[in-house]
Amino acid sequence: MHTARHTTAAIHRRCNYTASKPLTALAFQEAHFGAPQVVKCLPFSGVRETLLQFETFDEAYVERLRAGDPPTHAHFCSYFGRLIGIKLRSRLSTRDDIEDVRQETFKRFFVALQGGRIEYPDRLGSFVNSMCNNVLREHYRGSKDLVAAADEDEAMNFPSPAIDPLQEMSAKEVQQLVRETLEELSERDRRILREVFLEERDKDAVCHDFGVSREHLRLLLHRAKKAFRKKYEERCA
Amino acid sequence: MDHAEVIRSQMTEKYLLDELDSLERDAFEEHFFDCPACAADVHAGALFVDHAKTVLAEEAVAERHAPVPSHARPSWLSWFRPVFALPATAILLLVIGYQNAVTIPHLSHQLNTPQVLPFAAVNVGTYGSEAPAILTHPGEGFLVFVRIPPDAAFVRYTAELYDPERKLEWNLAFAPITGQDEYPVQVPGSDWKAGRYALTVSGVTASGESKEIGNAQFEVQVQK
Ligand SMILES: [Zn+2]
Numbered sequence: 001m002h003t004a005r006h007t008t009a010a011i012h013r014r015c016n017y018t019a020s021k022p023l024t025a026l027a028f029q030e031a032h033f034g035a036p037q038v039v040k041c042l043p044f045s046g047v048r049e050t051l052l053q054f055e056t057f058d059e060a061y062v063e064r065l066r067a068g069d070p071p072t073h074a075h076f077c078s079y080f081g082r083l084i085g086i087k088l089r090s091r092l093s094t095r096d097d098i099e100d101v102r103q104e105t106f107k108r109f110f111v112a113l114q115g116g117r118i119e120y121p122d123r124l125g126s127f128v129n130s131m132c133n134n135v136l137r138e139h140y141r142g143s144k145d146l147v148a149a150a151d152e153d154e155a156m157n158f159p160s161p162a163i164d165p166l167q168e169m170s171a172k173e174v175q176q177l178v179r180e181t182l183e184e185l186s187e188r189d190r191r192i193l194r195e196v197f198l199e200e201r202d203k204d205a206v207c208h209d210f211g212v213s214r215e216h217l218r219l220l221l222h223r224a225k226k227a228f229r230k231k232y233e234e235r236c237a
Numbered sequence: 238m239d240h241a242e243v244i245r246s247q248m249t250e251k252y253l254l255d256e257l258d259s260l261e262r263d264a265f266e267e268h269f270f271d272c273p274a275c276a277a278d279v280h281a282g283a284l285f286v287d288h289a290k291t292v293l294a295e296e297a298v299a300e301r302h303a304p305v306p307s308h309a310r311p312s313w314l315s316w317f318r319p320v321f322a323l324p325a326t327a328i329l330l331l332v333i334g335y336q337n338a339v340t341i342p343h344l345s346h347q348l349n350t351p352q353v354l355p356f357a358a359v360n361v362g363t364y365g366s367e368a369p370a371i372l373t374h375p376g377e378g379f380l381v382f383v384r385i386p387p388d389a390a391f392v393r394y395t396a397e398l399y400d401p402e403r404k405l406e407w408n409l410a411f412a413p414i415t416g417q418d419e420y421p422v423q424v425p426g427s428d429w430k431a432g433r434y435a436l437t438v439s440g441v442t443a444s445g446e447s448k449e450i451g452n453a454q455f456e457v458q459v460q461k
Contacts, residue, residue: 082280083270083276083279086279086280086283096408103445123271125269125270125271125272125276126270126271129266129267129270130267133263171288174284174288177288178285178288178292179292182289182292182293193289194293194296194297196254197290198289198294198297203254214256218251219250221250221253221254221282221286222247222250224285225249225250225278225282228281228284228285229278232281
């Protein structure tokens with residue numbers, strides 16, 4: 001059986017597109033027609049989003065998780081699945097790699113949980129993070145064990161955040177909130193965000209071109225994020 | 238790293254802007270995995286940035302290209318709409334289209350022009366060695382209409398294209414569309430090898446289990 005998971009290495013070799021590098025005519029055509037791996041960088045319209053729902057991580061939470069309480073399990077996978085996804089996306093280039101590392105982290109976590117190795121329930125996040133770091137290190141070393149381990153037990157697949165049951169808002173709805181947030185910015189600030197995030201230009205160069213400081217860039221992101229959160233929370237309320 | 242320091246140092250913004258060195262990044266992650274306030278902040282910021290890229294890409298394209306009246310396109314061409322009729326995929330094309338329109342304007346012009354592409358229609362999940370032929374040129378893309386038996390168990394499909402030497406060309410994930418069993422796949426141009434290409438399609442269930450649905454083959458003939 002072929003799965004995306006099996007073929008990640010080959011994708012690295014074959015589909016090595018970088019938007020900022022000069023493109024040959026062939027690469028341009030490939031990119032323009034939709035290089036498949038780039039699809040993974042943007043959210044699918046069917047993906048539903050929700051802001052993180054926090055629960056207190058304590059002995060009771062860990063106990064519910066150990067007992068297989070479905071809402072707790074779903075919360076855990078959603079909450080940490082998202083954080084792991086954010087953590088990994090600056091380190092790994094494909095969705096498959098991210099999914100492999102996320103799944104393996106969850107798998108090891110649940111083995112540790114059942115083995116009674118969660119010593120500090122209030123530091124659950126740190127435990128998950130360090131476990132993810134270990135898996136990531138093995139991934140970097142090219143450990144074949146990761147793929148083999150992931151396939152050992154199909155029943156141990158954990159829902160990715162894209163299909164978790166806590167989803168509330170469609171990507172389209174989130175985009176509308178983002179659009180409204182962006183519309184509140186000045187034309188200059190929208191341009192800055194576009195050049196930084198969309199065109200991925202060097203941030204110093206962007207700041208220089210627009211005559212602003214890096215501090216302005218941080219403040220701009222901070223305000224936009226804050227406004228977006230407010231809209232999101234209002235919409236959900 | 239404590240919460241007050243994180244706020245004071247604008248760590249969330251620096252993290253999202255990729256301004257931290259690896260030690261700072263690790264320390265901040267160690268913090269926000271345990272700090273609900275920072276976790277929520279980072280997540281909201283990441284969500285905003287992800288979707289802002291899409292919105293800004295749409296705007297960028299809208300700015301660069303004058304709108305084409307809908308009646309200007311022959312209606313049958315809508316059949317050849319790019320890949321899967323998936324909005325996100327379409328947006329991807331817009332993003333790349335924008336980036337490259339700046340880099341290679343003459344090619345951009347070519348691609349904004351209606352064109353007839355080679356195509357083949359294949360069935361996945363049926364047995365047989367029939368492989369329709371596609372006549373193409375080096376670097377030229379084409380369309381493959383992939384018929385997939387609908388199955389409500391799947392929340393996602395993945396397609397993988399293998400060249401005649403069984404090397405993976407690319408893979409692609411896409412969502413099923415209710416009531417649809419045929420998906421037009423726009424295959425990127427490549428340095429084609431003449432011979433039989435294989436497209437393998439798998440379905441992914443809500444629990445994340447992947448199951449191969451089947452594969453289909455088509456013959457690529459390259460005209461130099
Ligand atoms: Zn904090």
